[in-house]
Amino acid sequence: MAYDFDLFVIGGGSGGVRCARIAAGHGARVGVAEERFWGGTCVNVGCVPKKLMVNAAEYAGWAEEAAGFGWDMEVRGFDLAKLAAARDAEVARLSGIYGRLLANAGVTSFDARASFIDAHTLDVGGRRVTAEKIVIAVGGRAVRPELPGAELGMLSDDVFTLKTLPKRLIVVGGGYIALEFACVFQALGSQVELVYRADMPLRGFDQDIRVALKAALDAQGIHQHVGHHPARLDRQGDHLRLSLLGGGAVEGDAVLFATGREPNTQGLHLDAAGVACTAGGAIEVDEDHRTTAPNIWAIGDVTDKLNLTPMATAVGHALADTLFGKTPRRASYLNVPTAVFTSPPIGTVGLTEADAAACGPVDIYLASFTPMRHTLSQRQGRKTLMKLIVCQETRKVLGAHMLGEDAAEIMQGIGIAVAAGLTKEDFDRTIGIHPTAAEEFVTMRTRTREAGLRAAAE
């Protein structure tokens, strides 16, 4: 049977656009449907506008620090409307580039929602379209927690349409999104009330980093309501009141629920195509990202594996090469470096101490210091923490973690070393760049402690 397309991609976000573009480059006839915004979450309501807001927030600290370097500066205020206009213009520019990339690659784009009629047939904005192969790249969406009054709160998308800065902002959640926005709004001038369920922010991250981040949040004046579950949200006059389970409440002008995201599978009619989901609602895929239907694959956040833009694009690229480029390959989920754009930021790659120690004995190297800039700026609570986790048997660096200025930029290079399986001695042999904070990663000579000895004995 002759199909309309060799490949049809549902979703024009990070993963979908890359996959469509590369497949077309390999000579495939490709169609792609996007229902909301080209470039998807990352470009429109994720990484890009978020990072621009992080950049905006950084100036508050720099302005405060400048006096220590001899500057006599007066900060007269922050104009959210001005930032929003500049940010939105940049987002529109980038979204346009995504659209043009597809056109230049010869991909047929549909500004429409797609859903399955059967395994080879889609309804694309009311039109029947057939394809030999289909890739589902529909991403995820933020979800509100199930509690009375939850609709009164914002989700992360709503942050980008805020017209005024809330005086007091309640942020619920202890993950990436909650922490990044908590730091941004506190620096821009809101008083942030951060409510999370655990005893420490950023579950799953290295414990030393979590402890250091918690202290850094305190130091910048964020009020942390630790170990609390939200129970209900009510409007009281001109403010909102978030009641906590077991008593107590937090009040603010606005609430941001950053309590997680769910795969965007609603209304896709996956059953009609024989595509199954996991218990958590993600699309079930094998190691090649093939779904339970033999001609259909799924990539990116909708598979809920490692929900990061570079992961979605890497998987989309590998899949296009595999299906149409005669070079079968898989993108690796191991040793993926990642950053949390808090203040200060976090950069991390590889295993945490707890995960590494569960496998066998490891040496831990820790450095904690005040960066040179802050000896003059006198800004408090800006200590840098760096950590290496080294396998005692092989001497390989299994994990590297940092909280401190430029951590995201520094960790990209360290990520190459960890992914390449370099040893502590390889790090030690490398000459430092002086004077930087980064040089500490190659000058940590003295082991701080051992861990994982019990695991080895068992």
Ligand SMILES: Cc1cc2nc3c(=O)[nH]c(=O)nc-3n(C[C@H](O)[C@H](O)[C@H](O)COP(=O)(O)OP(=O)(O)OC[C@H]3O[C@@H](n4cnc5c(N)ncnc54)[C@H](O)[C@@H]3O)c2cc1C
């Ligand atoms: C606030 C925030 C900040 C983030 N910051 C970072 C960061 O700093 N670094 C990082 O690496 N990651 C970050 N992420 C995560 C990153 O945005 C995602 O991992 C990435 O966008 C996933 O790409 P994707 O292609 O899987 O999905 P998406 O980019 O979400 O793209 C899916 C697209 O499919 C479209 N779609 C859905 N259903 C249909 C349908 N039926 N028909 C047609 N189109 C459809 C959607 O409109 C969307 O455009 C952030 C996310 C958020 C929310």
Ligand SMILES: NC(=O)c1ccc[n+]([C@@H]2O[C@H](COP(=O)([O-])OP(=O)(O)OC[C@H]3O[C@@H](n4cnc5c(N)ncnc54)[C@H](O)[C@@H]3O)[C@@H](O)[C@H]2O)c1
């Ligand atoms: N810098 C980055 O790379 C970056 C930034 C933002 C987002 N992301 C990606 O997006 C994903 C989603 O981020 P996220 O922060 O929404 O999710 P997350 O899973 O990281 O954090 C969700 C938080 O909400 C809490 N929570 C869940 N249900 C709750 C409830 N009912 N009441 C109170 N708290 C509740 C969880 O305990 C957790 O602390 C991340 O996992 C990450 O992959 C990456």
